[in-house]
Amino acid sequence: MVKIQLPENVSYIIGRLHDAGYEAYAVGGCVRDCILGNTPADWDITTSAYPEQVKELFNRTIDTGIKHGTVTIMLHGEGYEVTTYRIDGDYHDGRHPDSVSFTASLDEDLKRRDFTINAFVYNNENGIIDLFDGLSDLDNKIIRCVGNPMERFTEDALRILRALRFAARFSFTIDKATLEAAKSLGPRLALVSAERVQCELDKLLLSDNPGFIRLLNELELDKIILPELCRLSDIQGLCSALEKSPKDHYIRWTLLCYYLTAGLDKSAVEADAPHYADKAKQILRRLKFDNKTIDTAALFIKNSLRKLPSPADAHIDTKLRRLMHDIGKDNIESYLSFRASFCNEDENYEHCLIKCIEIIEAKQCTCLKELALNGRDLTAEGYAEGHALGLLLEELLNRVLEEPSLNNHETLLTLAAELSNKK
Ligand code: ATP
Ligand code: MG
Numbered sequence: 001m002v003k004i005q006l007p008e009n010v011s012y013i014i015g016r017l018h019d020a021g022y023e024a025y026a027v028g029g030c031v032r033d034c035i036l037g038n039t040p041a042d043w044d045i046t047t048s049a050y051p052e053q054v055k056e057l058f059n060r061t062i063d064t065g066i067k068h069g070t071v072t073i074m075l076h077g078e079g080y081e082v083t084t085y086r087i088d089g090d091y092h093d094g095r096h097p098d099s100v101s102f103t104a105s106l107d108e109d110l111k112r113r114d115f116t117i118n119a120f121v122y123n124n125e126n127g128i129i130d131l132f133d134g135l136s137d138l139d140n141k142i143i144r145c146v147g148n149p150m151e152r153f154t155e156d157a158l159r160i161l162r163a164l165r166f167a168a169r170f171s172f173t174i175d176k177a178t179l180e181a182a183k184s185l186g187p188r189l190a191l192v193s194a195e196r197v198q199c200e201l202d203k204l205l206l207s208d209n210p211g212f213i214r215l216l217n218e219l220e221l222d223k224i225i226l227p228e229l230c231r232l233s234d235i236q237g238l239c240s241a242l243e244k245s246p247k248d249h250y251i252r253w254t255l256l257c258y259y260l261t262a263g264l265d266k267s268a269v270e271a272d273a274p275h276y277a278d279k280a281k282q283i284l285r286r287l288k289f290d291n292k293t294i295d296t297a298a299l300f301i302k303n304s305l306r307k308l309p310s311p312a313d314a315h316i317d318t319k320l321r322r323l324m325h326d327i328g329k330d331n332i333e334s335y336l337s338f339r340a341s342f343c344n345e346d347e348n349y350e351h352c353l354i355k356c357i358e359i360i361e362a363k364q365c366t367c368l369k370e371l372a373l374n375g376r377d378l379t380a381e382g383y384a385e386g387h388a389l390g391l392l393l394e395e396l397l398n399r400v401l402e403e404p405s406l407n408n409h410e411t412l413l414t415l416a417a418e419l420s421n422k423k
Contacts, residue, residue: 002122010080024048025106031120032117046109049082068086086101086109088100096156114156115137117137161221169208245341254301255341258304281298304338368394392419395419
């Protein structure tokens with residue numbers, strides 16, 4: 001019998017349900033991850049007890065999704081979702097079951113799950129229960145729907161994207177019938193909310209195999225959820241760039257958007273970059289992304305075609321300080337990784353990064369906030385507030401970006417006076 005080392009809290013919850021006369025098991029992703037030798041991110045428990053019965057047995061519980069049978073048990077600051085065995089009713093909208101009903105049958109509960117490798121349960125008493133040959137699919141590295149894939153994807157089209165992201169995460173192949181159903185039911189992805197699509201695509205992009213994004217194109221799912229990808233001829237270039245890039249949400253989404261905007265245009269020039277940045281914003285907004293993701297992608301893409309100085313460039317430091325001014329010191333490493341991912345001049349990026357780190361360590365000024373003189377200092381000296389003052393500060397910053405040693409209070413006051421012919 002395969003033995004899984006359940007965390008103490010999970011054993012406790014299962015044990016307590018069991019002692020009260022109910023069945024209870026760890027279920028789904030956590031069991032799969034343990035068998036694969038990975039540490040599960042969270043533990044889900046499935047039980048024959050009704051939500052009210054679960055709540056009676058534990059001190060601290062939260063009604064997470066009580067209608068669907070889910071109660072979260074809080075133990076030592078951690079939450080564990082405990083869900084009553086259930087059968088999902090019909091899915092008329094391709095998203096949610098019309099109703100769910102509780103059942104006393106574990107088999108029924110497992111039948112509603114998406115893939116064979118997600119449909120195991122385990123407890124210390126009975127070991128692994130594997131109704132759908134998920135263990136051999138795990139061994140053979142196969143993603144296969146539980147039951148009839150056409151029916152499963154018709155019920156909930158999001159499962160199509162889940163198949164892709166699990167394949168990407170574990171480097172698995174998708175079983176033929178499951179793959180064919182994914183292709184023919186792809187149009188039903190139009191029924192799935194942008195937020196759920198975003199979440200699955202994010203997991204796919206941040207997996208070990210972000211290049212599996214090509215499956216979206218091969219299965220013609222891009223038509224529905226990412227139409228810009230249909231027009232990309234250099235999908236291979238996108239995939240290798242993604243695979244080369246660090247596993248970072250901002251970098252990978254920016255790269256994808258770069259290919260879907262500037263990358264669609266072979267004659268893209270620096271002057272067009274703001275236009276591509278706008279297009280990237282549209283794509284990310286459509287997928288309901290947060291502002292930080294949208295703004296970072298737009299900023300990087302706006303600067304994506306900018307020429308970076310070579311090590312031999314006599315003005316390399318000034319150019320890099322200007323770059324950091326435009327991109328932000330905190331972003332510079334991500335930005336350079338983004339650039340390096342789709343270019344072959346690795347050494348140049350490496351050199352730029354080293355230089356940027358030197359500039360940061362030397363605490364050189366690259367933005368107005370770091371300037372040794374601010375607007376208030378100037379008004380105290382009798383300068384009038386207003387637009388001209390802003391321009392004067394910009395010009396001072398401009399000089400400091402060229403010559404960092406100018407960044408002290410006295411020098412800048414003198415320079416301000418010269419620039420404005422005040423004194
Ligand atoms: P992850 O490690 O990403 O959390 P997971 O397999 O645990 O992967 P969850 O989304 O946490 O995935 O879902 C937990 C379990 O619930 C799954 O293993 C699966 O059995 C079931 N499940 C989740 N979403 C669906 C769905 N859309 N259709 C059918 N079953 C699902
Ligand atoms: Mg999970």
